[in-house]
Amino acid sequence: MRTALVFAVSAALVAGTAVGLAPAAHATATTDAAGAAESGIRFVDISGDGGTVLKANVVTPAGADGSARYPVIVLPTSWAMPQIEYLVQARKLADAGYVVVSYNSRGFWQSGGEIETAGPKDVADASKVIDWALANTPADPAKVGMAGVSYGAGISLLASAHDKRIKAVAALSGWADLIDSIYSGRTQHLQAAALLGGAGYLTGRPGPELQRILGDFLSSDLSKEEEMIAWGKKRSAVTYLDRINANGTAVMLGNAWGDTIFPPNQYASFYEKLKGPKRLEFRPGDHATAEGTGLLGLPNDTWTNAHRWFDRHLKGADNGIDREQPVQLKSRSTGGYEGYPDWKSVGAGQKRIALDDTEHVWANVDSGANGGVVLLSNLLDQFLQTPPVASIPLLPRAFAGVWQSERYDSVQRVRGTAKLHTTVTATKESGTLVAYLYDVGPLGLGKLVSNAPYTFHGKTPGTPFSVDLELFSTSYDVPAGHRLALVVDTVDPLYIEHNPTGAQLTFSSPSADPSYVSIPLREE
Known part of the structure; x- marks a missing residue:
């Protein structure tokens, strides 16, 4: 239906x-x-x-x-x-x-x-x-x-x-x-x-x-x-x-x-x-x-x-x-x-944002972070520079993992492809996560810079595994006084998700294999 x-x-x-x-x-x-x-x-x-x-x-x-x-x-x-x-x-x-x-x-x-x-x-x-x-x-x-x-x-x-x-x-x-x-x-x-x-x-x-x-x-x-x-x-x-x-x-x-x-x-x-x-x-x-x-x-x-x-x-x-x-x-x-x-x-000049904090995310619920609507959202961004937005402080932490950079003193130019590396532990053998990169202003409003989905199957519940994910390439300027935020949740209307009922994903950063998002940044 x-x-x-x-x-x-x-x-x-x-x-x-x-x-x-x-x-x-x-x-x-x-x-x-x-x-x-x-x-x-x-x-x-x-x-x-x-x-x-x-x-x-x-x-x-x-x-x-x-x-x-x-x-x-x-x-x-x-x-x-x-x-x-x-x-x-x-x-x-x-x-x-x-x-x-x-x-x-x-x-x-x-x-x-x-x-x-x-x-x-x-x-x-x-x-x-x-x-x-x-x-x-x-x-x-x-x-x-x-x-x-x-x-x-x-x-x-x-x-x-x-x-x-x-x-x-x-x-x-x-x-x-x-x-x-x-x-x-x-x-x-x-x-x-x-x-x-x-x-x-x-x-x-x-x-x-x-x-x-x-x-x-x-x-x-x-x-x-x-x-x-x-x-x-x-x-x-x-x-x-x-x-x-x-x-x-x-x-x-x-x-x-x-x-x-x-x-x-x-x-x-x-x-x-x-x-x-x-x-x-x-x-x-x-x-x-x-x-x-x-x-x-x-x-x-x-x-x-x-x-x-x-x-x-x-x-x-x-x-x-x-x-x-x-x-x-x-x-x-x-x-x-x-x-x-x-x-x-x-994409020369990659800078990493460490994802040190462990985040536990319940699946099957849309946190409010999403990639927009096919054709419409990015058309508005093209002509009005209004990408999809989310209030980062108000995202429910039970359903979204959030990590933020420091505030930038100067304009940061994102050029190319951001890459996520993290360790995931799932309670079920299958699942879907969606990563979002936001430009966050002083009031916490995040403008979408990029996103990408990732689905896994056949994993052993409770056993950590690494995830490497390329976000969709882009060219975007982060204003001075803003910061970047990586948000991860499990539901986005753009994609079919594979999270069984009651599933939970844990994102961690082992000392032997730290988690990070690598962003192609050029300082203006």
Whole structure:
């Protein structure tokens, strides 16, 4: 019943998003006597893998008559979005001299087939669309790129591993590791999975495999865990990293700090392993909100840089993007950009907060500390700088462990990934904990800096075990006079928890293995 309700709510939310985007992206194609679209936009059917019909639109540069060849960009649609999603950006790219083919991913809206969740058929579809573009448009076979938001980003990365013709990719708000995205810390990301599942049922036709995997995921059937992980690995670009590196694909990755569907850590890890031309951009916001205004035709840094990326790696334009620091971060606090030579340089300067006090926490009760609501909370943080808050002094200590730093005399810049190391003793063999890092002001009000869940199974009750947990990466400034607080509880609406009734968790700090939270701090 809980799952069905979340499906219904999440589906309505995504439906509203799709309807909201559609008016800004609508286009009409007029046709002259010869049958050519004067506006350069055509709506076509493309035969995908196995003959499945993919609904698509094609935008060509003005005046293209077949005598010249142009670089081509292929854009698979986002999860649950209609084929007009990218028309605004497609027109901008066409005006800059690109052929652009956008298509509705199989199983969604009017495209045929069933939802494969970036499976082998989706990857094969991408190659079929490239085949069609090279045969039916003035596209240059030596200058092929792919891009997309969310689902389109995931498919683009996977396709680049399997199709050597793809020279450049811009993967925005996507995933490189599907399991590390919605099952990080071995914990089901409930709201994220329900949102995707509900939207899939509302706007498409989930195949039997997806239905089974999603059902097992939400029902916490541990006997199906290995199957689920294998399913996710097949759909993760990191599995095919060697192929992408061998192809030398130029990869641009963009994401939001607060992405509650595809958190930033897995993108950062993937970025570090890429060997070809690469760029990583993180900005404030939640899933796809960093690119959303660009889909509506408004100024947007993410799309501007994606265009520059293709200009450099498909056209050979000397626009300077390859001379900039390849890691570009926009702070949640100041809105300014910072450049770094690589991801490991972002988190340099780790400082530890000792977690000396032993804390006993009863499970199954939400202490009031939580990560917010999928899509909504971090969207508010993006535009209003209002992250989820909690009154740290009022958190019930029976249900939450709390440790605090000293007050800082100067601004402390959190950049990168905070890491928790602690020792846990549980009264039951299974359990879930959620760690939160808060910026605490003089009155005790804590603003959420980061969080992450952790679930364990098969532990011996009463026997201590160590926990190492990476919190979600971020860029946040702690004002002078404030302190940082680590809070740990056992319930968060974002996640499925595995705490048996009556369970208790004890967090201790043995002298031989002290507990701490390591935070990437830079003093201003």
